[in-house]
Amino acid sequence: SQTIHQWPATLVQPVGSPLSLECTVEGTSNPNLYWYRQAAGRGLQLLFYSVGIGQISSEVPQNLSASRPQDRQFILSSKKLLLSDSGFYLCAWSPGVGADGYTFGSGTRLTVV
Amino acid sequence: GENVEQHPSTLSVQEGDSAVIKCTYSDSASNYFPWYKQELGKRPQLIIDIRSNVGEKKDQRIAVTLNKTAKHFSLHITETQPEDSAVYFCAASLRPTGYSSASKIIFGSGTRLSIRP
Numbered sequence A: 001s002q003t004i005h006q007w008p009a010t011l012v013q014p015v016g017s018p019l020s021l022e023c024t025v026e027g028t029s030n031p032n033l034y035w036y037r038q039a040a041g042r043g044l045q046l047l048f049y050s051v052g053i054g055q056i057s058s059e060v061p062q063n064l065s066a067s068r069p070q071d072r073q074f075i076l077s078s079k080k081l082l083l084s085d086s087g088f089y090l091c092a093w094s095p096g097v098g099a100d101g102y103t104f105g106s107g108t109r110l111t112v113v
Numbered sequence B: 001g002e003n004v005e006q007h008p009s010t011l012s013v014q015e016g017d018s019a020v021i022k023c024t025y026s027d028s029a030s031n032y033f034p035w036y037k038q039e040l041g042k043r044p045q046l047i048i049d050i051r052s053n054v055g056e057k058k059d060q061r062i063a064v065t066l067n068k069t070a071k072h073f074s075l076h077i078t079e080t081q082p083e084d085s086a087v088y089f090c091a092a093s094l095r096p097t098g099y100s101s102a103s104k105i106i107f108g109s110g111t112r113l114s115i116r117p
Helices: none
Strands: A005-006 A011-012 A019-026 A032-038 A044-052 A053-057 A065-070 A073-078 A085-093 A107-113 B004-007 B010-014 B019-024 B033-040 B047-053 B058-059 B062-066 B072-077 B085-095 B104-107 B111-116
Touching: A005 A085, A011 A019, A019 A085, A019 A107, A032 A073, A032 B104, A044 A065, A044 A073, A044 B104, A053 A065, A073 A085, B004 B010, B004 B085, B010 B019, B019 B085, B019 B111, B033 B062, B033 B104, B047 B058, B047 B062, B072 B085
Parallel strands: A011 A107, B010 B111
Antiparallel strands: A005 A019, A019 A073, A032 A044, A032 A085, A044 A053, A065 A073, A085 A107, B004 B019, B019 B072, B033 B047, B033 B085, B058 B062, B062 B072, B085 B104, B085 B111
């Protein structure tokens, strides 16, 4: 069966520090991968998605970037965090080639101080 | 791009009563409408979904309806129980141009459902 792993679970970082959040999927190949952010008490905002290695699409201009160095690995990064980057970051995957259903990772709660 | 509106933002119902959450979407090309339940501090989990070629789908106490003409879809929970308390998100799926194998899911803003004992 397929599983999605996301870490760390919680992170407290100072303003101006770098960020790296990692997400990996097991038990499937060529998944579509997604990064969402959820601000406190708010909805889910799509940040990036990827349909393959090295293919990244950005949804909103921001202080973050994403990379997909391997088929089942998706990384969210920042060179210098801002206070507004605080939130709950969720990675998700769906089967490739036209399928629709998402499965979310357990999330990373990021607090920028 | 796609925009999904969700109402109400909060909903409180007596245990055993029904709860209804309504959503509208803007892009008529959307063809997949999932609903997610998120308990406090946890990941959203898919509870039911419906495709544009179907008007209604039911799974035990949960049902979804879709009106493609009006671009409305709704979640109905009957015989509510305390464990139904959570935040519920509707969503619509839109295939992006240039990446035909990926479906972006755009979420509504969520409804916080509370079940009163």
